[in-house]
Amino acid sequence: MNYLQKLYNISQKQTKNIIGLMSGTSLDGLDIAFCEIEGFGLKTKIKVKKFTSIPYDETIKNKIRLVFAQKQVSLEHLTLLHNFLGNLFAKWVLKTLQEWQISVLDIDCIASHGQTIFHAPKRLHQNDDYGNATLQIADADQIAVKTGILTISDFRQKHIAAGAEGAPLVVYGDYLLFSNSQEDRVLLNVGGIANITFLSQTLSPKEVFATDVGTGNTLLDYFAQKFYQVPFDNQGLLARSGSLNQDLLDEMLSLEFFRQDFPKSTGQETFSIAWIENILAKAFPNILPQDLLCTLTHFTAQGILKALDKLQISKSSVYISGGGSKNMFLVDLLAKKLRIQDFEVLGVSADAKEAVLFALLANETLSDSSFELGKGQYLNPAVCMGKISLPI
Numbered sequence: 001m002n003y004l005q006k007l008y009n010i011s012q013k014q015t016k017n018i019i020g021l022m023s024g025t026s027l028d029g030l031d032i033a034f035c036e037i038e039g040f041g042l043k044t045k046i047k048v049k050k051f052t053s054i055p056y057d058e059t060i061k062n063k064i065r066l067v068f069a070q071k072q073v074s075l076e077h078l079t080l081l082h083n084f085l086g087n088l089f090a091k092w093v094l095k096t097l098q099e100w101q102i103s104v105l106d107i108d109c110i111a112s113h114g115q116t117i118f119h120a121p122k123r124l125h126q127n128d129d130y131g132n133a134t135l136q137i138a139d140a141d142q143i144a145v146k147t148g149i150l151t152i153s154d155f156r157q158k159h160i161a162a163g164a165e166g167a168p169l170v171v172y173g174d175y176l177l178f179s180n181s182q183e184d185r186v187l188l189n190v191g192g193i194a195n196i197t198f199l200s201q202t203l204s205p206k207e208v209f210a211t212d213v214g215t216g217n218t219l220l221d222y223f224a225q226k227f228y229q230v231p232f233d234n235q236g237l238l239a240r241s242g243s244l245n246q247d248l249l250d251e252m253l254s255l256e257f258f259r260q261d262f263p264k265s266t267g268q269e270t271f272s273i274a275w276i277e278n279i280l281a282k283a284f285p286n287i288l289p290q291d292l293l294c295t296l297t298h299f300t301a302q303g304i305l306k307a308l309d310k311l312q313i314s315k316s317s318v319y320i321s322g323g324g325s326k327n328m329f330l331v332d333l334l335a336k337k338l339r340i341q342d343f344e345v346l347g348v349s350a351d352a353k354e355a356v357l358f359a360l361l362a363n364e365t366l367s368d369s370s371f372e373l374g375k376g377q378y379l380n381p382a383v384c385m386g387k388i389s390l391p392i
Contacts, residue, residue, distance in 0.1 A: 007388070010108045010366055015037065016108045017034070018034075018035050018037055018108060019097075019110045019111065020359030020362070021112040021113060022113045022355040023113065023115045023116075024116070024191040025116055025193055025267060025268055026192035027064055027065070027192070028055060029055035030056075031351070032052050032054065032093065033050070034100065034102065035048055035049065037360065041367070044360065046177060046360060050100050053351065054096070063077075064117075066081075067118075069119075081137060082138065083139055083142060085115055085138035086141070086143050086146075087139075087142050090142060090143045090145075091146070093143070104147060104148055107149050108150070108366075109151065109152055109362055109366065110144070110150070110362075111151075112152070112153045112358075113153075117136065118267075119134045119135075119265065119267035120132070120133045120134065121134075121166070123165070123260065124269065124270065133166075134160060134167070136156060138153075140154070141389045145392075147391065150390060150391060152361075152366075152386040152388055153386050153387055155361055155385070157387070166265065167212060169357075169358075169361070170187075170195075170210065171197050171210035173356070173358075174357070175197075175199060176360065177360070178319075179199045179203050180201065183317050184200055185199040185318075186199075186313055186316045188318050189216075189320075189353070189354065190216040190321075190330070191217060192217055192218040192267075193212055194212070194213050194214050194300060195211065196211060196304075196307065198311070209262075211307070212264060212266045214257070214304065214307070215271040215299065215300055216300060216324050219271060219273070219276055219296050220232065220297060222273055223289065227292075227293075235326065235329070236328050238289075238293050239293035239294045239296070239330075241290045242289075242291040242292070242293055242295075243290075243291050243294055244294055245284065245287060245295045248283075248284050248287065251279055252276070252279065252299050253299070255271075258303070262307070298333065300330060305337050305338070314337065317339050317341050318339060318340050319343040320350065321351075322350070325350050
């Protein structure tokens with residue numbers, strides 16, 4: 001059977017087995033979710049059958065850091081890394097399927113977000129010759145050919161081509177999986193960057209809203225590694241031992257990003273290591289490491305709180321996912337102002353959420369849904385359907 005025929009056959013299946021892959025801006029590693037997805041659109045039902053996360057070692061992280069959020073890079077290194085990560089993801093998928101005792105023949109497709117390298121909405125670069133742009137690498141053709149599994153990728157590029165900024169993308173899946181007629185919900189994801197999706201209890205797609213709100217774990221992880229030689233501040237214990245430096249917090253909150261209108265997207269291009277270290281060198285050269293971590297945790301919390309206040313949705317139930325959900329100091333700061341809920345009650349692991357939602361987008365790509373959400377309404381004109389790589 002040729003792959004075009006197989007692609008057609010997959011599109012006709014009521015239930016599909018999809019592997020979702022997610023690697024975020026925190027550079028933690030690759031999340032792999034095995035999802036059984038029935039139906040599409042408003043009739044979608046999803047079961048997360050298996051989930052694992054494979055961490056990047058320092059060698060891989062350093063390869064990515066050479067090009068991540070950098071305005072000038074080695075074009076040769078970027079080209080080689082695109083191929084390297086595609087092969088690496090394929091290797092890890094095959095290894096994981098073997099450990100799960102699942103045949104590649106049982107998988108209908110892989111949904112790969114890729115590794116974000118640079119995010120450049122026009123709102124930030126302000127160059128009239130160019131529009132919104134973003135770049136994710138990890139060649140999906142390498143994944144498809146090496147695994148023998150049809151692979152879907154480049155969801156953010158399609159989002160941009162349809163007129164949006166390429167982020168955040170989880171809004172469609174959030175709406176389908178987590179809307180509830182009993183309460184307004186805010187789904188807060190604190191990864192490298194913090195973003196929210198607002199889901200109205202009216203269930204109206206016109207009231208769904210998604211935006212980035214500020215930094216997440218990136219700066220915290222960097223300074224935990226720099227000062228304490230640990231990958232992250234476990235449960236926020238280091239930050240909790242410090243004291244808030246209000247002057248530093250005020251300086252960081254004066255960033256132009258916080259004055260821009262919603263919706264908006266951002267990345268480490270804005271909340272960069274160079275930016276914060278420049279502030280520290282000029283005005284706070286002697287700040288204690290624990291005080292810096294404490295203040296940076298408050299900074300993440302304030303970005304979230306100020307956004308919810310400005311959007312007038314701070315009274316909603318808030319469900320936290322991403323690595324930040326394990327930072328109990330951050331969660332406690334948010335809980336002073338918000339109604340924090342356990343994400344697990346929604347039926348999907350907080351750790352697996354983003355990988356699962358990209359699997360869902362792949363399911364929509366392969367289904368005849370047209371992203372229609374009832375009565376001719378659409379959740380977002382910038383729909384997020386990916387590019388298909390055949391394993392031939």
